[in-house]
Amino acid sequence: MSIGIIGSGTLGSNFARALAKKGISATISNSRGPESLSTFVEEIGASIKAGTVEEAASADIVLVALRWVDLKGALSALPAWNGRVVIDGTNAVEFLAPDSPDATDARNPLAVYGIKSVDLGEKYSSEVFSQFVPGARVVKAFNHNPGEALLEPKVSGGQRVLFYSGDDVAAKAEVGGIIEAAGFFPVDLGSLDVGGPLASLPFGALSTHSFVKINE
Ligand SMILES: NC(=O)c1ccc[n+]([C@@H]2O[C@H](COP(=O)([O-])OP(=O)(O)OC[C@H]3O[C@@H](n4cnc5c(N)ncnc54)[C@H](OP(=O)(O)O)[C@@H]3O)[C@@H](O)[C@H]2O)c1
Numbered sequence: 145m146s147i148g149i150i151g152s153g154t155l156g157s158n159f160a161r162a163l164a165k166k167g168i169s170a171t172i173s174n175s176r177g178p179e180s181l182s183t184f185v186e187e188i189g190a191s192i193k194a195g196t197v198e199e200a201a202s203a204d205i206v207l208v209a210l211r212w213v214d215l216k217g218a219l220s221a222l223p224a225w226n227g228r229v230v231i232d233g234t235n236a237v238e239f240l241a242p243d244s245p246d247a248t249d250a251r252n253p254l255a256v257y258g259i260k261s262v263d264l265g266e267k268y269s270s271e272v273f274s275q276f277v278p279g280a281r282v283v284k285a286f287n288h289n290p291g292e293a294l295l296e297p298k299v300s301g302g303q304r305v306l307f308y309s310g311d312d313v314a315a316k317a318e319v320g321g322i323i324e325a326a327g328f329f330p331v332d333l334g335s336l337d338v339g340g341p342l343a344s345l346p347f348g349a350l351s352t353h354s355f356v357k358i359n360e
Contacts, residue, residue: 232270283315
């Protein structure tokens with residue numbers, strides 16, 4: 145089973161670090177090409193390689209760690225997914241430039257965090273996300289905590305809980321297996337339309353909180 149990562153920012157890089165700590169292999173990519181990642185992959189461990197977006201996207205399981213605004217541009221030209229597993233690590237938020245009017249808009253409850261919710265109408269975010277990866281089996285995961293939390297699977301005398309959800313049982317089992325292999329405690333939240341919204345920023349009831357499985 146191969147793993148690819150599209151995006152090497154806060155989420156993508158910390159996911160790669162979490163895998164590297166356990167010696168799990170993956171190919172990481174970004175918009176600037178593999179050369180830009182050579183120092184990073186040298187530092188974090190031999191199991192992680194830098195590749196092109198196309199190489200990362202050809203893996204059996206692909207984490208999409210892109211900003212919402214970049215999804216269409218980055219994903220639309222990729223080869224067919226053919227039932228492969230795509231992990232939706234995104235949240236439907238817009239990152240605000242400090243000098244943008246939105247950053248100080250009193251009607252934006254998220255302005256203090258430097259983000260703004262993207263209006264998806266009646267849709268939930270993984271429903272929209274799935275349209276960018278037609279034919280993929282989408283699992284929502286790794287999106288509900290700060291990326292840095294992926295550096296700490298063991299916290300407060302237990303294991304950090306990571307939620308995941310999806311409509312394909314086998315795909316979910318594979319992602320749950322990665323979560324477990326990386327040292328976290330996986331909790332299946334059910335189908336994409338239930339678990340996705342619960343654990344998505346900005347307003348999901350289970351997002352941003354730290355849940356810990358206490359080992360007895
Ligand atoms: N930040 C967090 O703590 C966190 C936690 C959970 C979930 N998330 C979600 O994860 C997603 C990514 O957030 P982030 O904070 O990691 O963003 P980020 O730090 O800005 O990183 C975004 C990455 O996307 C890459 N990228 C942009 N356009 C691309 C393209 N066309 N092809 C390939 N790569 C491209 C960028 O490449 P370059 O490096 O070459 O610019 C960068 O590596 C967002 O949806 C966010 O809501 C973030």
